[in-house]
Amino acid sequence: MKKILLMILCLIILSGCSANINADVLKNGKVKETVILNTEKSDFPEGTSFNDVIENYLNNYKDMIDGYKYSDVSTDNVLSFKFEKEFDNICDYFKNSIFVSNNISNLDCDSSGTKYILNANVNNFTCTEDCLEGPLIDKATFELSSTNRIIKNNSDNVIDNKYEWNFEGTHNKNINLVIDKSVSSKINSTIKKNNRSFVAILIFIPIALFIILFVILRKKYKENQIDF
Numbered sequence: 001m002k003k004i005l006l007m008i009l010c011l012i013i014l015s016g017c018s019a020n021i022n023a024d025v026l027k028n029g030k031v032k033e034t035v036i037l038n039t040e041k042s043d044f045p046e047g048t049s050f051n052d053v054i055e056n057y058l059n060n061y062k063d064m065i066d067g068y069k070y071s072d073v074s075t076d077n078v079l080s081f082k083f084e085k086e087f088d089n090i091c092d093y094f095k096n097s098i099f100v101s102n103n104i105s106n107l108d109c110d111s112s113g114t115k116y117i118l119n120a121n122v123n124n125f126t127c128t129e130d131c132l133e134g135p136l137i138d139k140a141t142f143e144l145s146s147t148n149r150i151i152k153n154n155s156d157n158v159i160d161n162k163y164e165w166n167f168e169g170t171h172n173k174n175i176n177l178v179i180d181k182s183v184s185s186k187i188n189s190t191i192k193k194n195n196r197s198f199v200a201i202l203i204f205i206p207i208a209l210f211i212i213l214f215v216i217l218r219k220k221y222k223e224n225q226i227d228f
Contacts, residue, residue, distance in 0.1 A: 017043075018139050021099055023090075025146035025179065031093040035083040036073065050079055064098050090116045090179060100142075104175075115151065116179040122167060139168035144177070152178035 017039040024032045041050065054072060058065070069084040087093035091109035094100055101107075104120040142165040144155075154176040155163035165175060 018141075019099070020141050020143070022143045022145070023093060025090060025144070025148055027147045029089050029148075029181065031087045031090055033083075033085050033087065033093060033097055033099070035099045036080055037083075038078050038080045041074075041077055041079050044079075050074065053079075054081065090118060090177070094118060094120060111181075114181050116177070116181065118175070118177040118179075120175045122165075122173055122175060139166070141166055142175070146179060148182065149180040150177070151180055152176065 017037065019038070020036045022034045024034070026032060041048075044050070044053070058070070065083065067085055071082050073080045073082045083099070085097070087096060089111060091111045094104065094107055094109055103123045105123060107120045108118070109120075110117040143162055144150075144164075145162045150163060153163050154174065156166050157164040165173070167173070
């Protein structure tokens with residue numbers, strides 16, 4: 001039977017678990033995923049050993065999280081765990097990330113042309129009749145940033161170069177994205193501008209040194225000149 005496995009650590013939590021999922025599309029087209037799972041420690045029974053909780057569930061799902069780097073980033077009041085992994089491209093990411101693929105349906109991702117064109121239905125943590133668990137988390141935030149130009153998106157919020165989708169409850173929504181495969185013109189422009197500035201500095205330095213040297217030699221010449 002299919003399990004909804006978006007939140008590994010949240011399998012033992014009745015409520016209060018949330019996730020922040022960040023996908024960063026790099027210049028080479030690869031996607032770096034960073035996922036932070038959070039739940040209040042007060043949701044656990046008193047005396048719970050959080051180290052044992054983390055170790056047990058990492059062992060139970062070690063095959064699923066193969067290839068992920070993970071670390072405990074908990075605070076005094078919040079149990080938090082961070083997962084990181086890199087994928088070949090945005091389509092590979094949506095198809096193979098355990099934190100995304102098990103909670104989307106009707107995924108259509110076309111990478112054949114000069115753009116990545118992606119459409120997916122998010123199940124929003126609902127449980128179908130063949131799954132074993134009910135909803136595992138209360139809410140999640142999916143953030144996507146890219147050095148490549150985002151041509152089209154249906155995100156809930158855009159802050160600088162970060163596109164954000166918020167999921168809560170059982171109201172389903174879609175993710176629609178069109179991403180240019182080439183590095184954005186804005187970034188290219190910045191790179192070219194920086195290169196021009198660097199070249200200008202390289203030209204200016206020897207000229208400045210020549211002028212300084214000329215002034216010093218001229219001054220010495222005048223000081224040593226014999227008057228008749």
